[in-house]
Amino acid sequence: MTEFGKLLKYLRTSRHVTQAELAHNLISRDTVVRIENKHQSPSFETSTELLEKLGISLSDFDKQRATYNPTSFSKLSQLFLYQLNSSGDHQTLEEIKELAHMIYQKDSNMTARNIMLSVEAMLQIDDQDFDVKKIKELRNLLRPVWDDLSQIDEWCMLDLRILDSCLFFFELDTAREIMHHAFRIIDKKYPTLVGLKAAFSANYCYLLILNRKIKPPFIEVMESRKIASQTGRYDLVIVADIRLILLEQDPDYQSKINHKLDILSDFGAKKLVTSLRREIKTILAS
Template structure:
């Protein structure tokens, strides 16, 4: 994030700390120079350590960024995560896309570019309904996202969220590799994001269904349901149940699906309910 360096420099100089003092036994002074001049972005962990040396918490740093720049990257990430966590309305999605586009055009921020492309794909898939032909078309739009993140071994939390919500736009082989690598990173670095493993698994299951993988979805749905249950993602437990019902099409399956959708509605997951209705219809229309 290019704004990080400018604000880091401001905080450092206001505390009368030299670049050599800030970098001591952590990174080289030259690296600090490159960061402050927006020629290099630190890793998430290094950025946190630099802020700690300045006596600044990450939350305080984000607040400072929002004050000094209302179109800051932190504002974008907050709105993007709100959209994902709350299944926000179409207007929120459009606002996130516009802000991401503005930041990318002004700063060349690749994460902003990734959010811009992902939200654009989400907007279009909402207009078109879910089906394999549309997903394959949007795959081309999102290719730069994967080209960027495929070069990074250790995805940060935001990278993981970007990949999760765009997983079903990838081909099966790529999606499976992304999911498995995401699982390893979550287990290693972000155990508190265990629920995100359930989301990755749920998205991969739907991609299998769209690709008409007859046996694989039932195996993956069972695993997805297990992960969702273990991590407290009971909304995704219901998603797995609904997908199994529509695949099996046993007697009264439509009544059972309607009941489970009503449970999700009562949980306040109205955005998820609308998406599932489209999914169910897309599966039935195959």
């Protein structure tokens, strides 16, 4: 709570509110002094009421905290989630990895450690062909992530995004277990993240394709397409269509795939198009 007191003082003074005015009808002025000087941690209820008196919601406070303290875990979370939802670049990933490393060293924050490792895997994949050999090389790097999260029954939103971002690197059985458990948690706790189910399914299908030994995973890719359609992830519907074209070994596959890629480009999904071109090359070479 020391960070709360420090930022509370900053927000109070920037609004020209005195300690007495903030404390009025809530707590004593001396308590405000102790909180701001990091000598006392307020309860959650008191914290909320203090912020309300300054005209700040909890979500707004979290955003302010990330801006005020550039090395905060909140800042790391926002950067990581933004990276997953945007085009991003190598430099941004390096910044996220460095910040995660700093926070992990300072606070032994396991989520920061997990973000650091998953981003390191992303960086290495960005620099290499994405094939089974590379996946196996990076599997050991990410093993600590699963060792940590496999001990937790109820993953939070950030845990889910971390696992989805590195699902490629797990053994097939482990990836399937992660995906189905993630589905249960999303249905139970995070219905607004229903689109993430499509992402898990799409990533799992690519892993199946890369590891296919007996038969192509048509059924799984069709199921992935269905989930993407039901959750409004039409970009992932097109991903599934492209994979089906490749699995069917259609003689006219190139023109059909180019048509699908053009649609994605029109959507503005340039990063996805780049990733798919690399995926197509990898699948055809396997």
